[in-house]
Each structure stands twice: as structure tokens, then as C-alpha cells.
Amino acid sequence: MTRPLSRRLLTLALASALALPAWAQTALAPFAVSDIRIDGLQRIGAGTVFTYLPVERGDTLDAAKAAEALRALYKTGFFEDVRLDHQGSILVITVVERPAINKLTLVGNKDLKSEDLLKGLKDIGLSEGETFNRLNLDRVTQELNRQYNNRGKYSVEISPSVERLDRNRVNLTLNIKEGKAAKIRHINLVGNDSYSDEEITKSWESHTSNWLSWYKRDDQYSREKLSGDIEKLNAWYLNRGHVDFSLDTTQVAISPDKKDMYLTAGITEGEVYSVSGVTVSGDTVLPKEEIEKIVEFIKPGSTFSRGVLEFATDAITARLSNIGYAFAQVNPAPTIDRDKRTVGIDFQVQPGPRVSVRRIVFKGNTRTADSVLRREMRQFEGSWYSQAAIDRSKVRLSRLGYFEEVNVENEPVPGSDDQVDVVYTVKETTSGSIAAGVGYSQLSGVNLSLQLSENNFLGTGNRVSVGLTRSTYQKRYDFSFMNPYFTDEGLSLGYNLWWREFDYSSYNVAQYSTNSGAAQVFMGLPLSESDSVSLMFGIDSNEILAFPGSTPPPLVDYISAVGNRTFHALRTQLGWSRDTRNDYFIPVLGSTQSLSAEIAMPGSTVEYYKLSYDFAKYWPLNQALVVKTAVNLGYGDSYGKDFTRNLCYTAPTYTDSNGDGILDTEVPGPAPSDPCLPTSPDFDKTVTASGLPFFENFYAGGIAAQGKVRGFVDNTLGPAYAGISGYRQPLGGSFLLAGSVEAIFPKLFDSPAARVSAFLDFGNVYNGWDNFSASDLRASAGVALLWRSPMGPLSISYAMPLRKKAGDQIERLQFTFGGQL
Known part of the structure; x- marks a missing residue:
């Protein structure tokens, strides 16, 4: 019985000790607040504190009101410590401000760009001029570790250092040792009976080391790359008719030294299905025969392919979008007969409203006149929406040579489902x-x-x-x-x-x-x-x-x-x-x-x-x-x-330039004259142009x-x-x-x-x-x-x-x- 009793006493003592500060701050006798004084402020104005403080002059401060005031001030994130006291009827609030970040420096990052990292840090409140919160620093360290791990760098080391400055400021430095990305040593597919590992993984971004890995870096493990490759694995089989394909297991193992990765995927191929028939349904807008002609290349009896379905779907959507149906949807609904190993496909067309372009807007062209861009447009304001014309306009802008980057997006018009604004955003570059x-x-x-x-x-x-x-x-x-x-x-x-x-x-x-x-x-x-x-x-x-x-x-x-x-x-x-x-x-x-x-x-x-x-x-x-x-x-x-002329040339003479007995330097005669003089020792020459x-x-x-x-x-x-x-x-x-x-x-x-x-x-x-x-x-x-x-x-x-x-x-x-x- 002695040991349990001692444990209960220890627990009670710890609880009492932890509760003491709260008791000390909240166990104030209720009193009417005649005035409020705030001590300890350096950067933050008293008016800012009063904005958050739920206590005003004339209020009666009791334990509940004091606790509420403490929670409100801590919640601002401005303070490391807050204490409440009183001098007579004057409420005295003593605060210790958190320091401000004077300078934020990243050292050692190569794989992740500084501007991208700083933007991400700013989103969680860690940037120059902001209040420094060590909890945010811990979150940043964890997030950076996660990002580097996703890129296959498991040996990354992130060491934050904080330098205290005068006027309650700090310099914050994140020292990053990225290390090397773990290399993929082996990729193993289990269950692929119809195709070899080499065939399936040929288009993958993840590979074991090869002679081009120094350039492609395809042997460096990345979680994003692996996710894309798993999708390619799924597409590989669905594009070859394996409708019942399933990915059963995926395993990623890392060596103890965190330098080598081993990838394993267990799959079930399933049987190969063929196409039993193709139909088109829904509101096709255009004559149904025209839409059917778009998909007639999918022949009954051919091997089913998801990629072919997606191509046909995009072709129908593009055809409709070029005549104004910007939001047209085409759903290829399959009917699977597992006994016969066939798939029937019905392309269900939902055109949506016909859309016109209200305005064409240009952004980012601080130097180039709108008229210069507008004359390259093949999509016009007030006309029916055409995706082909919009894309062509983007290409024409890109080929001008005035812009480093050209992007286009559609913006719905508020209150209208049949109008859009087309916005071209450009980034100008030096054009001369x-x-x-x-x-x-x-x-x-x-x-x-x-x-x-x-x-x-x-x-x-x-x-x-x-x-x-x-x-x-x-x-x-x-x-x-x-x-x-x-x-x-x-x-x-x-x-x-x-x-x-x-x-x-x-x-x-x-x-x-x-x-x-x-x-x-x-x-x-x-x-x-x-x-x-x-x-x-x-x-x-x-x-x-x-x-x-x-x-x-x-x-x-x-x-x-x-x-x-x-x-x-x-x-x-x-x-x-x-x-x-x-x-x-x-x-x-x-x-x-x-x-x-x-x-x-x-x-x-x-x-x-x-x-x-x-x-x-x-x-x-x-x-x-x-x-x-x-x-x-x-x-x-x-x-x-x-042109032909007969000229009179003086024969050249030759001299021995180096004394070796060989005439090796040509000394030309005078310029030719026309015609030769009867007494001239020169010779005639016929020249032609x-x-x-x-x-x-x-x-x-x-x-x-x-x-x-x-x-x-x-x-x-x-x-x-x-x-x-x-x-x-x-x-x-x-x-x-x-x-x-x-x-x-x-x-x-x-x-x-x-x-x-x-x-x-x-x-x-x-x-x-x-x-x-x-x-x-x-x-x-x-x-x-x-x-x-x-x-x-x-x-x-x-x-x-x-x-x-x-x-x-x-x-x-x-x-x-x-x-x-």
C-alpha cells in the first residue's frame, strides 16, 4: 500500500504546483475596475491590447472575468507571459512580449528554392516582421522534414538557431543539410504474368540506376514520382483490356543507412476484355451521326482500352467546346459482361448551356498595349466560346517574343451561366x-x-x-x-x-x-x-x-x-x-x-x-x-x-625569297590593258564572267x-x-x-x-x-x-x-x- 499512496501524493503535489500560477492570477477578490494599466509593452501599442481585452473601466473583475482576459491575451500570440494584478481599483496587466523576427535566413537548401520555402513559411506566420513563436518553428521543422522525405531525402538535418537582438528582436536561421536522395536499388512487380517488368516500367519516372541517371535523376526516390508511376501501372493494364486489374499491395522499404530504397508492388492482372459495342446517348446538340462518326474508330471486337475511351471523350468534348459548349461533359458508361469478357460503351453527352465570351481581359502587360495583344486573338468578344480559338490565341501570343510566360483561364460571369470572361495573363520579357x-x-x-x-x-x-x-x-x-x-x-x-x-x-x-x-x-x-x-x-x-x-x-x-x-x-x-x-x-x-x-x-x-x-x-x-x-x-x-573580254596581261615574274634556289614568290606585272599594243611583249587572255x-x-x-x-x-x-x-x-x-x-x-x-x-x-x-x-x-x-x-x-x-x-x-x-x- 505504501507505493500507491506515495504515487498519489506525488501526483497531488505536481497538480498543486502546476495550478499555483493560475490560482495566483485568478484568485483576486472581485473589485470594480476604475482604470487599466499595461506594463511591459515594447513594440505593441496599448490600443492594440485594449482591442482584444474583454475588460473595460467600470466592469467588476472576478475570477471568471480574469480567466477570460488571460485567455484572450494569450490567444493573440503576441505574448510569452501575461499576469493580472491590481493597485487599489486599478487593474495592472503585466506582459512579456514575444520577440519580432528581424531577419529570416535559409542556409544549405538546394533542392527546394528559397523563394518557395519563404512563401510557405509566411503562410504559417514565420516571416520577417512577424512575431516569433517557437511552436511555429517546430511546425516548420516538421514540415521541411516531410517535404524532403517526399523527395527521397531521408537523411536531411534541419537545425534552427535563434539569435537574440536588442529591442526584443531575433535573427532566425534555418541551417539545412539536405543530404543525398535515397537511390532506388530494386523495383519488383509480383503477379505480372503477361508482361515483363521492363515493359511495364519503361515509361515510369522511377528507375534503378542507369547510364542516364546523372541527368534524369530517375534513380532518386520520390513519393510524388512513385504515386505517378502507380497510376501508370494502373493505366498500363486498363489500356490493354485488363478490366479486373487490381493493385493488391505496395511496399517501400529503406535501408538502415537511409540510402537505398526497395519498391515492391503486388498485382492481379485479370482477363483481357474486348469491346462489344459503342453507342451515343444524351443531348448531342449536333446530329447524332456526326458524334458517332467521331468515335467510329472504336470497333466492336477490339481490345478494350481506357486510354482510347479518354481520347474519344476528349474529342467529343473538344468538338462541342468549339461551338460554344464550354462546360460540355461526356461520360463513357461501360456495361461489363464478365461471362463473355466484353464491355459495351455508351457515351452519354451532357452539353450544358451554350456559352459566349463576354470580355477578353489581359493582365501583366505593363508595357505592351492591349491592342497589340488583342490583334493576335482568334477568340472574339461577344462570339460563341471556342476552345480551339482560345488555345490558338495563346500560341500566337507566345510566339510574339514579347513574353516569357503566357497563361489563360476562364472566369465565370457572376449571375450568368452562359457567359465567361477569358483572361490572358502574361509575363513580359526583354524584347530588345x-x-x-x-x-x-x-x-x-x-x-x-x-x-x-x-x-x-x-x-x-x-x-x-x-x-x-x-x-x-x-x-x-x-x-x-x-x-x-x-x-x-x-x-x-x-x-x-x-x-x-x-x-x-x-x-x-x-x-x-x-x-x-x-x-x-x-x-x-x-x-x-x-x-x-x-x-x-x-x-x-x-x-x-x-x-x-x-x-x-x-x-x-x-x-x-x-x-x-x-x-x-x-x-x-x-x-x-x-x-x-x-x-x-x-x-x-x-x-x-x-x-x-x-x-x-x-x-x-x-x-x-x-x-x-x-x-x-x-x-x-x-x-x-x-x-x-x-x-x-x-x-x-x-x-x-x-561577259567576255580579251585582255592584255604582262606575264608575272618569280623570285627566290629564301635563297634556296627555288623561285617561289610571284611578282605580278602591271595591271592589264585592253587591247594589247602591237609592240607589247605581253600576252592576250580571254576572261569570262x-x-x-x-x-x-x-x-x-x-x-x-x-x-x-x-x-x-x-x-x-x-x-x-x-x-x-x-x-x-x-x-x-x-x-x-x-x-x-x-x-x-x-x-x-x-x-x-x-x-x-x-x-x-x-x-x-x-x-x-x-x-x-x-x-x-x-x-x-x-x-x-x-x-x-x-x-x-x-x-x-x-x-x-x-x-x-x-x-x-x-x-x-x-x-x-x-x-x-
């Missing part, structure tokens, strides 16, 4: 630049530029560019303006003016220079949502500066045959383009095509034409991999008369040439001239063939401004179609980084030539900064 800058590339060296380039000038959607560029090979002054909506029908109109002094010898091209200028006007007209045509007229002048002895003789002969070193051209260009990409900056779906024909019109110094075709297509294989295929074709020739002018040739090789074949020095592939010294001068060609296959990894960086790719390039240029030979194509493979940095675009590639020939100029590492990506 006003800068004095320095760029550099291995091809052109240092580039100094003063450039105003704006694709959305003053928010009007007009494109304006004014520039001055100087580099080792050119001086350029240009002005360009284009209004993409010169008319409401979408006719664009623009102008180009430019002057350029260009030294091709510094551009890995034959040694000659040009002084050229042009004035051009161009217009474009859309043919459809993705197709447009363009037309350009212009006049230009091009003075060719050749240097006998340095400029290759074929080029000198061409100029001599024409008889004029200044070439004038009345130029016109007709083009067609198609763009079905889903995004302007980072497309992962769709294609681009462009076909152009440029003609130097009759009356030009040389009459010629150039044809170009460019094609690129993006193939999304999954979220982590997009394949881009591209091809570039170019061809040019003259269509006018050939035909085909595409050499200054309009195509070039290939390198990172910046029109025919991009990385790994070779820019512009050096194709025909070239090498004199007696052996110095090789690329001439370009009138026929270009180039292309690439590129694997883009959009998930490798979180930033949409950067992307990494692996590529295979091929291409070359030829002196006319007749000289084309597939055996002369060059090829290379490598990796590339493209980054739209704040200071300008940066492109870096490292390539290994796979197909090359003697004399090719190799350059594996290539980069350009400050140019176009």
Missing part, C-alpha cells in the same frame, strides 16, 4: 536592347557596337533597329523599321537602309573588300495561322576592291570581264514561310520552313537569282529530350548574258557560316584558290547543302535562357550543281551551349570532325558572343 557593347568571336575578333534594337517599340509591336558596328572586317551603319500590322488584315510593311564597308580577307574568305549600300522596302501577308508570304524591293550598290597579287585571279578576271568594279542591282525577293513552333524562345514542338527567291532584275549590272530553303523541326521524345532536325539548301546562277557573282556565293563551315558545320574554321569549306605560295583562300560556291541533327536537353538547366545540346552537323558548298558529290560532304559531332545572357547571346560549341579531307582547317572549340543565337 539599347546598348553600347563589345562582342567577340573567333571569326570576326572584337566587335564594337552601338545598337538600338527593339521588337516591341514603345509597346506598339513595331520593330525598330538602329545600329553602328565596327570590327576587324566591317564597318556597318543600318536602320530598319517594320510594322507587322500596317493594315488590320495583318499586312506588314517595313524599310531597310544600310551602308557597309566589308573586308572579306578578315572573314576567312578570299582577299577583297566591298563598299556597299542599299535601300529596301518589304511587306508581308499572312495566308493562314502558320503561313505567310513576303515581298521585297530594293536598290543597292556594291563596289568591289580587288588587289592584284592578293585577290585570287578568278575573281580579278570576273571583275575585268564585267568591265566595272561597281555593281548596281535592282533587287526583288519573294518568300514563303511557315512557323508552327509552340514557343519563340524555347520551342520543343513544331517546325519552321522558309523558301525565298532573290532576283537581280533586268537592268542590273549582273542579272542573277538565288534560291534558298531552310527547314527545322522539333521532335519532343519526352520532357528531358527534344530532337531538332534541320536542313539548309541554297542555289544561285545567272540568267542574263555572259558567268554564273552567280562571286560576292553572292554561299559559304559553309564553322559556327557562324550560312552552312553551319561546327568543328571546321568558319567559311573554309568548299572551293578555294591556292597560289604558288599555297595560301588557301575560300571562294564559296553557288550550291549549298548543310544540315544537322541535334539532341536538346531542356531540363539540364532550370533557366529557360540556357540550353545544352549534342549535335551531328554535315554540309559543304560546291561550284554549281554539276560538281555536287556526296563524298565531299563534311561531318562533325559535338556538344553546344546556348545562353541568352544579360550581356548578350553566347554560343559555345566543341566539335570533333568525323569526315574530313586533307587541307581542311579544323577548329574544335568555337564560340561567339554578342551575336544572334
Whole structure:
């Protein structure tokens, strides 16, 4: 009996001790409150306390009223301690305030972004300026542990530290040691007799370690990923007719060191069912035969598939939503016959009210005028709702290049079930630049530029560019303006003016220079949502500066045959383009095509034409991999008369430059005269100018040439001239063939401004179609980084030539900064 008695006495003593503070605060003799004084306040105003205090002057304070007052003040969360006392009839409330959070710092978090964490902490009252409550800190620690555990990081350590400051403030630091995510060591499916583990788990996000796990991180356990994979397991069987499939058990085991995970799922496959018949019921709005035609691809006798049902349901819903039934519902009701192993499907259509769009609202466009966005709309106010038109409008906004992000949602109109507002929310991005800058590339060296380039000038959607560029090979002054909506029908109109002094010898091209200028006007007209045509007229002048002895003789002969070193051209260009990409900056779906024909019109110094075709297509294989295929074709020739002249040349002489007895340096004679003098010892030479002018040739090789074949020095592939010294001068060609296959990894960086790719390039240029030979194509493979940095675009590639020939100029590492990506 002694032990139970002692326990009861101990319990009574503890209860008395715990009750003592409450008794001390509430065992006040009732009295009438004549005044109220609050002691201990530092940050909180007395008026705030009186707002919560259920006691006023003139009230009688007794034990019940005192207890109520204590509960009310503690409930505010402002105070660590509250005491009630009195001096005569004056109620004295003594408080100890909780400190305020002066600064909240997160240290060590990489997997979870600080801005996301701080937003979550603010939701539970833990943010800078708020009152510090240690209970909230414990809740935060538990929540962070839960979030990291869901991402497979079970060894995470979160250590909060509190630094006391003056004026009742604290600095709060959450030190996070994330540790490494537990790796999936084994996935075991039990009961799958019809399909192998590899077949079923091929599309899963969770995998055991493989050679791509360093990039995909698919061997890192995550509860969210596993939930998605379990749903894929369910879909796998239901899409193959296993109507009675069931997931019996799921087990997730972790090793004692919390580094390895083992996943096990027990399943029952069930029998395969076929479709017995398909019907359509309900209010179909459209003729019933039209809806039945949408689902006629589901044939009786075919294997049942939930995925096919969902596709058919979406097709009916989309058809109705495009004629105004925004809230249409289609319920595929199955009738299961387990004896015959068949499923009958009845698509029950509930169209709901026909909906019109009351307003189209734009949010987030702080710089771009509403009218610029509104002209891209294919859904109109006051017309019937169309999901296809709304989605198309979103794509058109995304492809403008003005916005980093475009989202759309429907907002019901209060008090109306047949009207909605369509709201487009955009996040604007830089659409141009006003800068004095320095760029550099291995091809052109240092580039100094003063450039105003704006694709959305003053928010009007007009494109304006004014520039001055100087580099080792050119001086350029240009002005360009284009209004993409010169008319409401979408006719664009623009102008180009430019002057350029260009030294091709510094551009890995034959040694000659040009002084050229042009004035051009161009217009474009859309043919459809993705197709447009363009037309350009212009006049230009091009003075060719050749240097006998340095400029290759074929080029000198061409100029001599024409008889004029200044070439004038009345130029016109007709083009067609198609763009079905889903995004302007980072497309992962769709294609681009462009076909152009440029003609130097009759009356030009040389009459010629150039044809170009460019094609690129993006193939999304999954979220982590997009394949881009591209091809570039170019061809040019003259269509006018050939130029032929008979010139008188002085034969060159040769000297021994190094004293080895070999004449190796050519000393050209005087410039040719026409005709030869009767007494001249010189010889006659007939020169001809035909085909595409050499200054309009195509070039290939390198990172910046029109025919991009990385790994070779820019512009050096194709025909070239090498004199007696052996110095090789690329001439370009009138026929270009180039292309690439590129694997883009959009998930490798979180930033949409950067992307990494692996590529295979091929291409070359030829002196006319007749000289084309597939055996002369060059090829290379490598990796590339493209980054739209704040200071300008940066492109870096490292390539290994796979197909090359003697004399090719190799350059594996290539980069350009400050140019176009």
C-alpha cells in the first residue's frame, strides 16, 4: 500500500504546483475596475491590447472575468507571459512580449528554392516582421522534414538557431543539410504474368540506376514520382483490356543507412476484355451521326482500352467546346459482361448551356498595349466560346517574343451561366536592347557596337533597329523599321537602309573588300495561322576592291570581264514561310520552313537569282529530350548574258625569297590593258564572267557560316584558290547543302535562357550543281551551349570532325558572343 499512496501524493503535489500560477492570477477578490494599466509593452501599442481585452473601466473583475482576459491575451500570440494584478481599483496587466523576427535566413537548401520555402513559411506566420513563436518553428521543422522525405531525402538535418537582438528582436536561421536522395536499388512487380517488368516500367519516372541517371535523376526516390508511376501501372493494364486489374499491395522499404530504397508492388492482372459495342446517348446538340462518326474508330471486337475511351471523350468534348459548349461533359458508361469478357460503351453527352465570351481581359502587360495583344486573338468578344480559338490565341501570343510566360483561364460571369470572361495573363520579357557593347568571336575578333534594337517599340509591336558596328572586317551603319500590322488584315510593311564597308580577307574568305549600300522596302501577308508570304524591293550598290597579287585571279578576271568594279542591282525577293513552333524562345514542338527567291532584275549590272530553303523541326521524345532536325539548301546562277573580254596581261615574274634556289614568290606585272599594243611583249587572255557573282556565293563551315558545320574554321569549306605560295583562300560556291541533327536537353538547366545540346552537323558548298558529290560532304559531332545572357547571346560549341579531307582547317572549340543565337 505504501507505493500507491506515495504515487498519489506525488501526483497531488505536481497538480498543486502546476495550478499555483493560475490560482495566483485568478484568485483576486472581485473589485470594480476604475482604470487599466499595461506594463511591459515594447513594440505593441496599448490600443492594440485594449482591442482584444474583454475588460473595460467600470466592469467588476472576478475570477471568471480574469480567466477570460488571460485567455484572450494569450490567444493573440503576441505574448510569452501575461499576469493580472491590481493597485487599489486599478487593474495592472503585466506582459512579456514575444520577440519580432528581424531577419529570416535559409542556409544549405538546394533542392527546394528559397523563394518557395519563404512563401510557405509566411503562410504559417514565420516571416520577417512577424512575431516569433517557437511552436511555429517546430511546425516548420516538421514540415521541411516531410517535404524532403517526399523527395527521397531521408537523411536531411534541419537545425534552427535563434539569435537574440536588442529591442526584443531575433535573427532566425534555418541551417539545412539536405543530404543525398535515397537511390532506388530494386523495383519488383509480383503477379505480372503477361508482361515483363521492363515493359511495364519503361515509361515510369522511377528507375534503378542507369547510364542516364546523372541527368534524369530517375534513380532518386520520390513519393510524388512513385504515386505517378502507380497510376501508370494502373493505366498500363486498363489500356490493354485488363478490366479486373487490381493493385493488391505496395511496399517501400529503406535501408538502415537511409540510402537505398526497395519498391515492391503486388498485382492481379485479370482477363483481357474486348469491346462489344459503342453507342451515343444524351443531348448531342449536333446530329447524332456526326458524334458517332467521331468515335467510329472504336470497333466492336477490339481490345478494350481506357486510354482510347479518354481520347474519344476528349474529342467529343473538344468538338462541342468549339461551338460554344464550354462546360460540355461526356461520360463513357461501360456495361461489363464478365461471362463473355466484353464491355459495351455508351457515351452519354451532357452539353450544358451554350456559352459566349463576354470580355477578353489581359493582365501583366505593363508595357505592351492591349491592342497589340488583342490583334493576335482568334477568340472574339461577344462570339460563341471556342476552345480551339482560345488555345490558338495563346500560341500566337507566345510566339510574339514579347513574353516569357503566357497563361489563360476562364472566369465565370457572376449571375450568368452562359457567359465567361477569358483572361490572358502574361509575363513580359526583354524584347530588345539599347546598348553600347563589345562582342567577340573567333571569326570576326572584337566587335564594337552601338545598337538600338527593339521588337516591341514603345509597346506598339513595331520593330525598330538602329545600329553602328565596327570590327576587324566591317564597318556597318543600318536602320530598319517594320510594322507587322500596317493594315488590320495583318499586312506588314517595313524599310531597310544600310551602308557597309566589308573586308572579306578578315572573314576567312578570299582577299577583297566591298563598299556597299542599299535601300529596301518589304511587306508581308499572312495566308493562314502558320503561313505567310513576303515581298521585297530594293536598290543597292556594291563596289568591289580587288588587289592584284592578293585577290585570287578568278575573281580579278570576273571583275575585268564585267568591265566595272561597281555593281548596281535592282533587287526583288519573294518568300514563303511557315512557323508552327509552340514557343519563340524555347520551342520543343513544331517546325519552321522558309523558301525565298532573290532576283537581280533586268537592268542590273549582273542579272542573277538565288534560291534558298531552310527547314527545322522539333521532335519532343519526352520532357528531358527534344530532337531538332534541320536542313539548309541554297542555289544561285545567272540568267542574263555572259561577259567576255580579251585582255592584255604582262606575264608575272618569280623570285627566290629564301635563297634556296627555288623561285617561289610571284611578282605580278602591271595591271592589264585592253587591247594589247602591237609592240607589247605581253600576252592576250580571254576572261569570262558567268554564273552567280562571286560576292553572292554561299559559304559553309564553322559556327557562324550560312552552312553551319561546327568543328571546321568558319567559311573554309568548299572551293578555294591556292597560289604558288599555297595560301588557301575560300571562294564559296553557288550550291549549298548543310544540315544537322541535334539532341536538346531542356531540363539540364532550370533557366529557360540556357540550353545544352549534342549535335551531328554535315554540309559543304560546291561550284554549281554539276560538281555536287556526296563524298565531299563534311561531318562533325559535338556538344553546344546556348545562353541568352544579360550581356548578350553566347554560343559555345566543341566539335570533333568525323569526315574530313586533307587541307581542311579544323577548329574544335568555337564560340561567339554578342551575336544572334
